[in-house]
Amino acid sequence: MKQWLSIALMLTLTGASGSALADNRPERLLLATQEWFPYQYQENGEMKGSGIEKIKCVLKVMEQPYQLTMTRWDRAQLLTEVGTQHGFFLASHNVKRDEYAVYSLPVSEQNWSWFSLSGLTDINSKMFKRQIEVAALFGSNKWFWLHKNGYRVTKNPRSPKAMLELMLNGEVGAILGNDAVIEETIKKMGISYRAISKTRVQSQPLGVYFSKAFVEKYPQFLVEFNRASKQCKGN
Template identity: 40%
Template sequence: MALFISLFTISSGYAKTIGPSRLMLTTQDWAPYQFHQNTEMKGLAIDTVKCALGSISQPYQLTMTNWSEAQLRVQSGAQHGFFLASESQERNEYATLSAPIAKQTINWYFGSGVKPTINELSKLNLKFSAKFGSNKWFWLKRHGFNVIKQPRDATVLLTLLKRREIDIVLEDQRVFDNALESAGLAKDYFRSKHMETKQMGVYFSNQFLNEYSGFLDSFNSAVKKCKG
C-alpha cells in the first residue's frame, strides 16, 4: 500500500497566481533528493521546488507515495505533476518536463566477484535490477537485460546486491551513496562504472499545462533563479 504524506503552504496576501488555487504535486521518498523526516519533507529537490513555487506565489500540496503510484496519479489526472524525473518517451506522452532541477549521475554497481564489464554475454547470463518503476528499470527491460526482482528503493537494491541475489545494479550515484552511508558501508564497497548523466525536473501533465498555459514558463524561470 502506498504511503501518503502531505505538506501545504498558502501564499501570503492576495497575490494573483497563474496556476490553480492549489497545485497538486506528488513525489517519492528518494533521499537525498526528497525524503520525509520528523513530519517534514526535505531534500535537494524539495528545496528548489518550494523556492520556485514560493517565488511565483503558487499555493501547493506535496504528496509522497511510491514512484509507480506517483506517475499513475499524474497520468490519470488526479495530480498536476510528479518529481524528480528524467525524460522518457513514455512520460512525454502525457506530461512535459520542466527546466532541470538536479543532475543525475547513473552508475552500474557490481556485486562481489562480478567483473565490472557490461556486454552481450553478461546482460543475458547475469542478474540485473534497478528501482522498480524507474526509467532505469524499464530501460534494462527494453534492452534485453536479464532483469529480476521489483525492488522499491535503493536500500533493498543494496541488500540484494550484497547478498548476490542480484549481480549488477543500475542506480543514481547520490541515492546509492546515501543508502551505503545509511548501511554503514564505504562508498567504494562495491565496484562501480559510470553509465550516463541526465537532467531531472518536474513532469507537469499536459492537461494541466493546456489549462494554465503560462505556468510552465513562469515555473522554469523561477527554478533557474532558485538554483542561482
C-alpha cells in the same frame, strides 16, 4: 499500507496582479514525489532534501500555493496520469512519460552508475547484458531503460535498500542506480565501500513532469515555472 505524508504552504495572492495570476494558475498546485534520499525524504514529520528545497524555491519565486505528497514512485506517476495530481518530481525524461505529461526545464541532475560486488561481475564484458541478472528501482527511468536496452530484469525492488539487498544476496549481479542515492544508502546500511564496485553509465538532468491536461488548462504555467527555476539555479 504506508501512510502518505502531505505538506501544504498557502500563500495569499493580493492586489490586481495577484488576481491576474490566479486566473492563469491553480488555486493550489498538487505535486507528488517519492522517498529518495538525499533528494527528498521525511524527517520528524517534515519533508526535506535538496529536491524539496529546489521545488520550494521555484514555487516561492512564483508565489504559487502548493501541496506536496510523498508516495510510491509508480503511484506518483499514475496519479499524474489519471489527473489526481498535477505533476511529479524529481524525474528524468523519457518517452513513456511524454505520452501523458510535459517535462520542465531541469531543476537538478543525477549520475547513473552500475554498482556490483567487487571482483564478481565484469560490467564491460560481452556476456554481461546477455547473462547477468540486473535491477533498478521499479518504475524509475533506469528500470525502463534496462528493459528497453535488452538487459535481464525480473526483480522489481521499490527502494534503494531493497536493490542493494538483492545484490548482496546474490539475486542480481549488478544494480543501476543514482550515485548520490545509492552511496547514501550504502553508508546507512554500514556496507564497506571496498566491497562495492561502481561504473559510471551516464548523467541525466532531473525536472518536473506536469500532466498534459494541466498544461492545457494553464498554458502559461510551465513557461513561468521554467523562468522561476532559472532564478533558483544556484540554490
